[in-house]
Amino acid sequence: MLEELEELECLCKGPTHLLSLPNLKTLEVCDCNRLRHMFSPSLARNLLQLEELVIGRCGELEQIFIEDDAEYNQTLSKDRLWWPLLFPNLSRIDITSCHKLKSMFPVSITHLLSLQNLTTLRLQSCPMLTHLFSSTTLVRNLLQLESIDIEDCGELEQIIVEDHTENDHVKLGLFPNLSSISVKRCGKIETLFPVIIARSGFQKLRTLIIEESFQLEELFGHKDEADMTSDREMVLPRLDRLTLKQLASLVKFCPVGYHFIFPSLSWLVVKGCPKITTRFSVDQNRSVHTEAQAPQTAKEDVDMELSSLKTTRNIECWDFDSLRKRLPPYIGK
Structure with missing residues (x-):
């Protein structure tokens, strides 16, 4: 020493x-x-x-x-x-x-x-x-x-x-054993990871905690949304704890059109995220789903969406039973 x-x-x-x-x-x-x-x-x-x-x-x-x-x-x-x-x-x-x-x-x-x-x-x-x-x-x-x-x-x-000259395939399979990510009070970060990593990476991720990072807009992003992959369903099979707290600029968990599934999630905290448009829901198989919502135009759609978002902008659930009671049911497309 x-x-x-x-x-x-x-x-x-x-x-x-x-x-x-x-x-x-x-x-x-x-x-x-x-x-x-x-x-x-x-x-x-x-x-x-x-x-x-x-x-x-x-x-x-x-x-x-x-x-x-x-x-x-x-x-x-x-x-x-x-x-x-x-x-x-x-x-x-x-x-x-x-x-x-x-x-x-x-x-x-x-x-x-x-x-x-x-x-x-x-x-x-x-x-x-x-x-x-x-x-x-x-x-x-x-x-x-x-x-x-x-x-x-x-x-x-x-x-x-991010090297914008890289092909997305070089990002596949990254972080195969990563189980915990915690980012707190990092004021300038806007996106955590490219969404392509989640297609085959993060398969052992259990804990994701993001707090007090006021410029963060999106957890998983894409450098060019016009060139997004057609395979937009991502599964994080072992994620059981997700905490998003005091993120003043957070709008989306992932790009619009992507669909994340968490089969093992039992702990979900979303607090102090006034701009979030991501909708969390739960299906009959105990999986939690999250999707970023596209902008709505019709007034009735806006009213419906605002009502839905009120249930997902302030969530504090520490076990699956409370999650099942708190979240709306998932409606498949």
């Missing part, structure tokens, strides 16, 4: 082969207020057994990885195939109160990162962080990720930076 080292500016200065830590499993760095970055690729290659990375209260930290690494560039120019994948055993990342942190995984080094055993990712009070994952390529490596917990990241705009 490195703690309260006020003069520490970098973890390693000079040739990294002089630093050998082949068996290091846990690295904690706290209250090192002159530290600006954690790792260069050259340093990270010496930490192949690292399992836990904990960083707290490093006020000047701007990057986890520095991209300008002369030693790495020199080695790569000689032998591109020699460089090992970084952090293959890392299972936990916990970063708290790093107020200048801007980047987690820069796109220039995503091809070097394995993260194949990462299970827990927690970020708290990193107000300058604008995104979590810089590419879908990196996310495809996160086969064991179980938990994402993000709080008080005021500049966060995206969890995954």
Whole structure:
């Protein structure tokens, strides 16, 4: 553990082969207020057994990885195939109160990162962080990720930076083991994930909690609604807890025309979401359905819709029996 080292500016200065830590499993760095970055690729290659990375209260930290690494560039120019994948055993990342942190995984080094055993990712009070994952390529490596917990990241705009040149098929099958997502007090995020991910991803997701993110308009979105897939029925088979609280701009759970089904949902809280147009309902097989409503024009349709929405804009149900009593019946199309 490195703690309260006020003069520490970098973890390693000079040739990294002089630093050998082949068996290091846990690295904690706290209250090192002159530290600006954690790792260069050259340093990270010496930490192949690292399992836990904990960083707290490093006020000047701007990057986890520095991209300008002369030693790495020199080695790569000689032998591109020699460089090992970084952090293959890392299972936990916990970063708290790093107020200048801007980047987690820069796109220039995503091809070097394995993260194949990462299970827990927690970020708290990193107000300058604008995104979590810089590419879908990196996310495809996160086969064991179980938990994402993000709080008080005021500049966060995206969890995954969308590359609009990518085909949607590269987003299929992401997050196969993710069971919990919690996003709280992230004021600039407008959409959580592309809706295409839900077609075959999130199959083990059990808990989804979104609170106090005032610019969030949609949980699952689409970059071009004119080019949406024809397969618009999405099933999250294990989701049993959904909480949406104090989301002043939330309009839709998903794009209009999409239909989400939650066969296992028993806990549903929707509170402080005055603009939501998504309708929740329950069928005779105990599945909860949610669909974003298209804009209505006829007055009777508007009156009917407003009446329906009154029942879904303020929901607090903690078991299925209360859900069944509270929600209207699902009417199939």
